[in-house]
Amino acid sequence: MNMRPILLAEDSADDQTLILRSLKKHNITNPVLIANDGVEALDYLFGTGARADEDPLRPAVVLLDMKMPRLNGLDVLERIRKEPATKHIPVVILTSSDEEQDKLRSYDLGANSYVRKPVDFNEFAEAVGKLGLYWVLLNEPPPETRAK
Amino acid sequence: MRIKTILIGGTLASGAVVAVVIGYLLAAAWTVDDSLSQDTITGAIIASTFEQSQILNDFLLYPGERARSQWVRKHEAVGYLLDDLAKAGREEDPLLTRMRTIHRKQMESFARLIEALRSANDDQVAGGALNELHEHRIEVRSASRTMLSLATELGQEAEESLFRTLYGLAWGVAVLVAGMAALLAGVWFILGWRVVRPMAGLARGISDFRGGLVGKWHGIQREDEIGDVARAFEQMAGNLKTVMVSRDELAMEVKIRRRAECEAQELAESLNRRTSELDSVNKELETFAYSVSHDLRAPLRGMAGFCQALVEDYGDKLDDTGKDYVRRISAASKRMGQLIDDLLTLSRVTRIEVKRSDVNLSDMAETIAEQLRRGEPDRKVEFKIKPGVTAQGDEALLRTMLENLLGNAWKYSAKNPRATIEFGIAANGPEPTFYIRDDGVGFDMAHADKLFKPFQRLHGSTEFEGTGIGLASVANIVRRHGGRIWADSTPDVGTTMRFTL
Numbered sequence: 137m138n139m140r141p142i143l144l145a146e147d148s149a150d151d152q153t154l155i156l157r158s159l160k161k162h163n164i165t166n167p168v169l170i171a172n173d174g175v176e177a178l179d180y181l182f183g184t185g186a187r188a189d190e191d192p193l194r195p196a197v198v199l200l201d202m203k204m205p206r207l208n209g210l211d212v213l214e215r216i217r218k219e220p221a222t223k224h225i226p227v228v229i230l231t232s233s234d235e236e237q238d239k240l241r242s243y244d245l246g247a248n249s250y251v252r253k254p255v256d257f258n259e260f261a262e263a264v265g266k267l268g269l270y271w272v273l274l275n276e277p278p279p280e281t282r283a284k
Numbered sequence: 285m286r287i288k289t290i291l292i293g294g295t296l297a298s299g300a301v302v303a304v305v306i307g308y309l310l311a312a313a314w315t316v317d318d319s320l321s322q323d324t325i326t327g328a329i330i331a332s333t334f335e336q337s338q339i340l341n342d343f344l345l346y347p348g349e350r351a352r353s354q355w356v357r358k359h360e361a362v363g364y365l366l367d368d369l370a371k372a373g374r375e376e377d378p379l380l381t382r383m384r385t386i387h388r389k390q391m392e393s394f395a396r397l398i399e400a401l402r403s404a405n406d407d408q409v410a411g412g413a414l415n416e417l418h419e420h421r422i423e424v425r426s427a428s429r430t431m432l433s434l435a436t437e438l439g440q441e442a443e444e445s446l447f448r449t450l451y452g453l454a455w456g457v458a459v460l461v462a463g464m465a466a467l468l469a470g471v472w473f474i475l476g477w478r479v480v481r482p483m484a485g486l487a488r489g490i491s492d493f494r495g496g497l498v499g500k501w502h503g504i505q506r507e508d509e510i511g512d513v514a515r516a517f518e519q520m521a522g523n524l525k526t527v528m529v530s531r532d533e534l535a536m537e538v539k540i541r542r543r544a545e546c547e548a549q550e551l552a553e554s555l556n557r558r559t560s561e562l563d564s565v566n567k568e569l570e571t572f573a574y575s576v577s578h579d580l581r582a583p584l585r586g587m588a589g590f591c592q593a594l595v596e597d598y599g600d601k602l603d604d605t606g607k608d609y610v611r612r613i614s615a616a617s618k619r620m621g622q623l624i625d626d627l628l629t630l631s632r633v634t635r636i637e638v639k640r641s642d643v644n645l646s647d648m649a650e651t652i653a654e655q656l657r658r659g660e661p662d663r664k665v666e667f668k669i670k671p672g673v674t675a676q677g678d679e680a681l682l683r684t685m686l687e688n689l690l691g692n693a694w695k696y697s698a699k700n701p702r703a704t705i706e707f708g709i710a711a712n713g714p715e716p717t718f719y720i721r722d723d724g725v726g727f728d729m730a731h732a733d734k735l736f737k738p739f740q741r742l743h744g745s746t747e748f749e750g751t752g753i754g755l756a757s758v759a760n761i762v763r764r765h766g767g768r769i770w771a772d773s774t775p776d777v778g779t780t781m782r783f784t785l
Contacts, residue, residue, distance in 0.1 A: 260585060
């Protein structure tokens, strides 16, 4: 079990709370950092903007909502994959969309995983829990690459 | 008079003229021939009589046997010539007759001379014998001279005759030529009068033609070939007029048709435009419905989630009423989710294109029955599904319909400890009718008209859950397949839903 943080990029406060709760319920104790939109997410990852005085984040996984204000999930993904420092970070796209083209685009841009937010809450909670467990427990993250 | 007749007449006349000409020429040739031969013979006679006279002179000078025989031969020759001349047509000529007489006398005279000469040789002749001899000599000579002059006269006569003949011939030829010229002129005239002029008139009549005006030409009454042409043309003009009228009518019809075609095309185009407008509207609606359903569901998820969280994390702080409130909130949000799903289905059902194919309804019903059983395995429900029921329609829509109908049957017979649900097809009547029968709770037929309207329910939601949209969707599907749907029910006995497709 690695203690690297989880970066959650999600604009809905409700969804944020529920996801956090679910992760806790599944005994995932890694620190979860929350970005309210795409720009904040990038700030976290590159140590820019509001987080200029912090080290860039190297999370175990990024949970990325697709529909966010300012910069949406796919743009963030594109950016993450472009930078050598961040391009190996696992990214999970979380979305309510089941449009084929969204899925295709996500994979084209290099998402590791595409998970639908189910309508039913229980299912959703389960899904989140499973996700967290996998990426934190099972998956071995890429080696640390110091940026800058 | 027909032109043919004229032509035949003309040909005959020409023939006659030609015959006359030929006859005349033959006769002329004959006459000329005669004159020529007469001329030749008389020439020969002149020459011969002259020679005869020369021979006589020689004989008189030197009476020898040779000269004598020569004279005799010449005399004979002249005789023959005279005969020839007589044969050549101068039989009647008095000159010739005289010559022949003298010719004969000449012989006699000569014979006497010869006699006299002979006897003069024999002995010394007295003076009288010599006188006789002299007289004979004179006689012979004068006969000779007379013959010569007569011959000359004859010659002249023959020459004159020849000239006259030739002259006459020349005149004759001139007259013939003039006659033939006149004939030719006559033919031209006739042609002109009876053929060319009328033809010109006909041509003018034809060129005036703007729908058969040839009739105005008086010549149409003519009995001859031109009249025939004119009448034939008149007929053709009549036909042509009919054809032209038809053609005008046809052209009018074509114009009308073309206009109709144009209109039809315009209509088709506007129809196309409408259709594509409809298509795009449909697409918009689809996107709208989709995004609406998703956006509406997101808060629902939150509601359900927090209700759960509340119960799980703070359940101990809630009394039963509190827990009840939370439960109602959760139920309400679930209902809303169901409503959204149903609305989405209804909108999809109204919009989607009906794709027709052969669908096995029995198999479909079996699958749905199985799903229902798996959902509530504790219930005892018997399904009587008639096998081999097929229909022509959209598979997805028909599935939705059957799910709804069978689901209703399942739902409304939930109060029965044992329920029976039937599905089949009744072929009696003009159309095959499908039916789904349950022995559930039924409904009051008085409100049957509300059955298929959206959001109208005939049972309270506490008794049976439901949104009131299901049957509206079903009714829509049936309608789009061109069928009808109706229901019969008796409360507490059961319900039968019947439909056609």
